[in-house]
Amino acid sequence: MSSxxxxxxKRPALAALCAAALALTACGPSGSSGGQAKxxxxxxxxxxxxxxxxxxxATKKAVSLTxxxxxxxxxxxxxxxxxxxxxxRCAGTMTMGSTGTMELIRDGKLAYMRFDESxxxxxxxxxxxxxxxxxxxxxxxxxxxxxxxxxxxxxxxxMCELDTLLSEFETGVNSAERGVETTVNGKKALTLTEKDGDxxxxxxxxxxxxxxxxxxxxKGGEEPGTMSFLDYDKPVPAKKPxxxxxxxxxxxxxE
Numbered sequence: 001m002s003s004x005x006x007x008x009x010k011r012p013a014l015a016a017l018c019a020a021a022l023a024l025t026a027c028g029p030s031g032s033s034g035g036q037a038k039x040x041x042x043x044x045x046x047x048x049x050x051x052x053x054x055x056x057x058a059t060k061k062a063v064s065l066t067x068x069x070x071x072x073x074x075x076x077x078x079x080x081x082x083x084x085x086x087x088x089r090c091a092g093t094m095t096m097g098s099t100g101t102m103e104l105i106r107d108g109k110l111a112y113m114r115f116d117e118s119x120x121x122x123x124x125x126x127x128x129x130x131x132x133x134x135x136x137x138x139x140x141x142x143x144x145x146x147x148x149x150x151x152x153x154x155x156x157x158x159m160c161e162l163d164t165l166l167s168e169f170e171t172g173v174n175s176a177e178r179g180v181e182t183t184v185n186g187k188k189a190l191t192l193t194e195k196d197g198d199x200x201x202x203x204x205x206x207x208x209x210x211x212x213x214x215x216x217x218x219k220g221g222e223e224p225g226t227m228s229f230l231d232y233d234k235p236v237p238a239k240k241p242x243x244x245x246x247x248x249x250x251x252x253x254x255e
Contacts, residue, residue, distance in 0.1 A: 041181060042190045042207035048176035052192055055205040059213045060166045065232050066092075067165075071225030082159065088148065089236040090160035097122065105143075106160045107238045111153065112143040112246065143241040145248045176203060184214040185230060197221075 043051050064085035071078045075096070082092030088108045095101045100119035105112040115123075117140055124132045148157050158164050179191035182204070189204040199221035204214045215228045 041178075043205075043211070048178045048192050048194075051178070051190065051205055051211070052176045052203060055203065055211050055213050058211045059229070061210075062086075062162065062166070062212070062232050064089075064162065064234060064236050066230040066234075068228040068230060069225065071223065071227075073223055083231065083234075083236045083238075084160050084162045084165070085236045086162045088160060089238040091236060091238045103143075104160070105238050105241065106148055106157060107240065109148050110240075111146050111148040111157055111160075112241055113146070114141070114143045114241075115139060139247065141245070142247040143245050145246050176201075181207065185228060187214055189214050199224075 043054070046054070064083065066083040067080060069078070069080045069082075071080075077098070078094065078096055080092060080094040082090055082094070082104070084090035084092075088106060090104065090106045093101055093103050096119070100122050101116045102119055103114040117136060120135055120139055121132060124135050127135075146153050148154065148160075176192035176194040179193050179202075182189055182191055184204045188207045190207050192203040192205060194201045194203075197220075200219045202215075202217040202219075204216075206212045206214050210232070212232055213229055215226065217226045218224045
């Protein structure tokens with residue numbers, strides 16, 4: 001395998017998404033007591049921080065969910081739609097910048113990634129035209145197979161670990177204020193709002209069934225964006241690609 005191809009695959013985009021997601025969820029000034037308890041509406045008698053704490057605990061119990069993210073990061077905009085679970089299974093797509101899409105499937109120790117032409121060209125910037133064409137010829141339309149424990153890919157594939165994502169949620173340390181009742185993706189929700197300087201966070205908590213987090217919004221700050229949480233506890237569609245469409249890095253002698 002050429003050094004150019006190896007360089008392309010050493011920078012999995014999920015690492016950037018994971019960093020942005022963790023930054024978005026770990027918000028709020030520490031130690032604040034927050035909003036007043038209210039008896040009217042959903043969660044009677046609970047204050048904003050108490051509802052947020054309840055929502056985080058319920059969300060952490062999930063065995064799977066789908067993350068729909070639209071984030072602004074230091075590396076540019078990122079969009080993702082990824083189903084992930086607690087057993088290292090995930091499947092979805094991610095777009096970096098205005099173009100360039102990566103597809104990902106992971107089932108335990110095995111991971112498969114497929115990159116469109118725009119993604120491959122962007123990742124190979126600085127390479128010669130000949131190198132770029134070689135990369136496109138080898139990888140375009142092919143699923144790249146890898147061991148998910150390989151240090152070259154491990155950090156980027158952490159986004160497939162639901163436990164890793166949810167472990168970063170803070171609990172009991174915000175000053176969220178109760179807000180209006182609304183609907184998020186067809187589910188009834190209560191809005192919690194919190195401000196930290198010029199940054200505003202809004203949390204949407206399900207008011208029927210389990211009080212899951214349904215959506216988080218950040219406006220202002222260095223990395224604004226939104227994350228929606230869908231399809232709680234539904235099976236993750238991590239289906240192995242067809243054998244003829246798989247490129248095995250080990251068989252190519254990749255280091």
